[in-house]
Amino acid sequence: MGADRALESGKAVMGGETVEPQTLIGRLLARPDAYAAAGLLAAHPDFADHRLLRMALPDRATGLVFAGMRFSPACLLEELGGWQDSAVQRRLAGNPATPAPVIARLLDNSSADPDVGPRLAAHVRTPTDALPGLVADGRLATRVAAAGHPGAGxxxxxxxxxxxxxxxxxxxxxxxxxxxxxxxxxxxxxxxxxxxxxxxxxxxPRQLLAAAAHAPHALWRRRAAGHPALPEPVRWRLLRDSDARVRAAVAEAPTTPVELLHRFQADPAQRVRIALARRQDLPPSWLDSLARQPGAWLQRWVARNPCCPRQMLERLAQSAAAEVRRAVSRNPATSAFMLARLAADADPWVRAGAAGRADLYPSVLARLADDTEVDVLGAVAANPSTPAERLAGLAMHDDRDVRRAVAQNPAASAAVLAPLATDPYPLNRFVVSQRDALSLATLEALAGDPEPRIRFIAWKRLGALAASH
Amino acid sequence: MKILVPVKQAALVEDDFELRDDGRDVDPDFVDLQLNEWDDYSLETALQLKESHDGIEVVAVTVGDDDAEDALRTCLAKGADRAIRVWDDELGDADPVVIARVLAAVAQRETPDLVLAGTQSSDLGFSATGVAMATFMGWPHAAVVVALDYSPGAATATVERELEGGLRQRLEIDCPAVLTIQLGINTPRYASLRGIKQARSLPVEELTPEDLGLEAQDVGEQACGARVRKMYLPEKGQAEMIEGTPAQQAERIAAIVKEVMGG
Known part of the structure; x- marks a missing residue:
């Protein structure tokens, strides 16, 4: 097979070579594997084969696993729906992937097992007209489940x-x-x-919101303060509330006109000033006033505000607090020139902030790729602007988190991802298995992975490729 | 030098499990088996000693049926040199003391310089096997070890034990010794895919208690000091959130106390 040719978004780009459905089935029949069989069954109706169904459900323990898994293919769940096994039926009733015909069958027998009713009452595929019958079972758990059913009448x-x-x-x-x-x-x-x-x-209703503004419980006033239809007189009252969370909720509400919030610049509660600093419609003079107040936590929020003027960002970039400098490095308004300076910061957490920026000068990104701190390297590895040869090097790094950042990098090519398919850390291989850009050789390697879920995904993708030919 | 690492294939119970018909254990259909978490750390301790000194052999051993072999394969994939599995159906209901007796017999046969066991198993949590094994062997032991300073061949090792209240106890222990290792002493490695593949073809030595010179009365049900009679979920208690002013809350608490005490 054309091992190194890229596969993109499920389309086979394998030259003249194809993966035939029968070839894949034949391979599995020679070396049975329940998860691989389930993967093929999930790939395409072409694989609805009784031999694969039998292979995917070799015993009760495996049936129980698939009955509860959201990724289980519909044909497998339908097969399990025919099992006279109360534990399997409970799991099917609680699995959002369970197809409607199976749910219908479970509804017919729901009275047999008291634990099935509440699960069916919560299931999105349970027909609305079946809910009254279910809640008639007299169980509180069923009524709670039905109350949350999106289709309940x-x-x-x-x-x-x-x-x-x-x-x-x-x-x-x-x-x-x-x-x-x-x-x-x-x-x-x-x-x-x-x-x-x-x-x-x-x-x-507006009258409830108005009443809430006078409520003795701060909880009511906090909830009402964020309501988009808050009547103006109520909003005025809540602006002066004694509870800082109420005032913060008013400040956070996008429907509160910014002009009303002037006094919050000097609010005694930092929580309220932070809520103000997060708004993206603040006049620069207000941001400046907040940025000059003591407290790195507040300055951090100003430094992250994309409306922060460049001059103010320059000043905050000189802050003694690393958290503030890092916030500047993550602000989309920070220039590449300023990022270059932050990329040379003594604190690795600040350098990491800069290293994650796609708009960094290539020379600065190259320098950061030689950093020794894991946080910085992780950010370089996740940066879509990092050149492929650098990513390839980071894919071999000793630290698994750096390698995983490469696996998650949207710009990582099939060639960069290939070695990560044999990463010792299972989560990294799982991340790779879900990437679109993989070579056929990489998919084949993942198809033999020790982790069942990874094999499932790899065989599903192989099956989809085969079915597309 | 040789380090013996006793391990266990521990049961990970799923959320909606059922019990076996005899009511003494979880139905195996609802159980996922994995290398006991604590044993991952004791194995890593042994492997790090092996990697820092020449001539150290790491031997993993388990007492368990066919399913337990996966735990040994995991150890081999990570770098253990040999693996031994001891089993006989007589051991089906063995308590930790009987398991320890079998492991001690393996140790007598293997003559290790150090035994590194997990502090406890994640499924049954007796925390007894390693300590009981030391007792059978007549070796010194230290439990809940969170740091180890040991040069292979030295007459003593320095260990730190984790105590309640965040306290640590540093002690010098004569070797050979049995140490039970606590979580967090290191960062266990993941087996490479190559290691996993190689481990599939490596031999696992299979022994019976008889091979180790143990008699039926040493390992059978009569040898167990503790027998599982029943496994069950206790009735759920009732919780009540007490609201109101402090005076109202105090009044309600007093009423509950009176109700429970029957006064």
Whole structure:
């Protein structure tokens, strides 16, 4: 096979040589492997072969594993749906990948196992009209699960809210599709934590938000402060709240006009000033005022703000605090010239910040590639501007985190990734297995990996290539 | 010089497991087997000694059925020189003391200069095997070792033990000795793919208790001082978040105490 030819985005670029489905099946029949078989079954319907199904499910232990795995191919889950095994059925009921026909079959027998009902009630493929039947099992766990089901009907949700069970109400209060009627019913029955959650809802009535501004519980005021439809008089009141988190929530809310926040520059709570420093609509004079205040933590947020003027960044780059200098190195507004200076910083954490920048001068990046600190090298290895020959060297580095950064680098070519397919660290090989740009030889190497999940991915990709011919 | 490293293929139980029909263990279908985490550190300690001095042989040993061979293959893949597996169906219900008796018999046969065991197993957590092994052998031992300073052939080793409250105890121990190694003493290596492939074809010596001169009464059920009667999930307790002012909370706590104490 054309071992070193690149495969891009699942398309086979193998010259005239092809991988035939029957060849792959034949190879597996000679050396059976459940995960490889599952990979082929996941690759393409062409591989729906009873021999592969048998190979993928050699025993109950393996069946249990696949029944619970989100990556299991649908045909395997359908096969498992025919097993009369309550543990397998429980796992299928809890697996979001389980196909609708299997869910339908499980629904027919859901009364046989009390642990199946709650899982089915939470499953996205459980039909909406099956939910009322499931919650009739009398179990709180099922009602909680149904309350979170994305397709649950309004009538059922109202009924669940009406029972006043706090675990159910907590789930209901977090739904994004709360109607006004449902919200009112939850509010009526919920405790103050549930009610605080409702104050974030888009449908929360203005009168509730207004009432929350006077609430004795700071939790209510904090939640209300971030609401995009907060009435102006309420916002004015919360701007002067005694609780710093409430004021910070007002400062963070994008709907709060920046002009209202002037006084926060001198707020006694650093939390509030940080919330202000993170806004990207601050006038330069405000940023300057914040940058001149003591405290590296606050200065760090100013230094990270992309609206920070260049002159201010120059000044912050001279800070005695390494965290502030690093923040400058990560600010997209920092010039390549300034980055070159930060790349020579005495603190490796600052150099690492610069080393991660794709807009670094090539000569500076080359110098950083000779650094001895692992954090700096890791950033160079992850930098898409790092030349291929440098990446190839870093792919052989002693430190596994540096090697993994190469494996994750979007610019790493098939040739750079190839040696990482035999990395001793399994996570690095897993990362490589998911990269689009791999040579066929690399995929073949991964197909024999000791880690089952890596073999699964490699065989799935080999199968997809074969099926595409 | 020889270092003996007793290891175990430990069970990693999945979230929704079931128990065996006899109710004394987890159903093996719900178990993933892996080299015991603590043994990974004791093996690494042995391998680092081997790499820093010439002429050291590292021998991994386990007491277990066919499934336990994977643990030994992992040790060989990482750099152990030899592997020994001891098994007989009589050992099926062995407690840590019986396992230690078998390991001590292996040590008597292998005559190591040092035994490095894991402090405990991640599944059963008795923390007894290494210490009991030292007792059978009549060797000094140190448990929960987090640092080791030892020159092969020296009459003593200096070890640091981890104690409660963040304390450390440094002690000098006569060698040969049995040390049980704690997590964090080093960073265990990952086996290279080449090592894994080579380990598949390396021999694992298989022995029975009889080969080691042990009688049936030394290893059978009658030799066990502890027998598992039942494994189960305890009933879940009930928790209540007490809210209100300090006075209200105090009142509620007093009511709970009265309720529980029956006063």
């Amino acid at each position: 309004h009538g059922l949700l109202l009924e669940l809210a009406g029972r006043g069970e706090m675990p159910v109400l907590r789930v209901l209060s977090a739904r994004a599709d709360l109607s006004t009627a449902l919200l009112a019913r939850i509010w009526e029955r919920g405790d103050r934590h549930v009610q605080a959650e409702l104050l974030r809802a888009a449908t929360c």
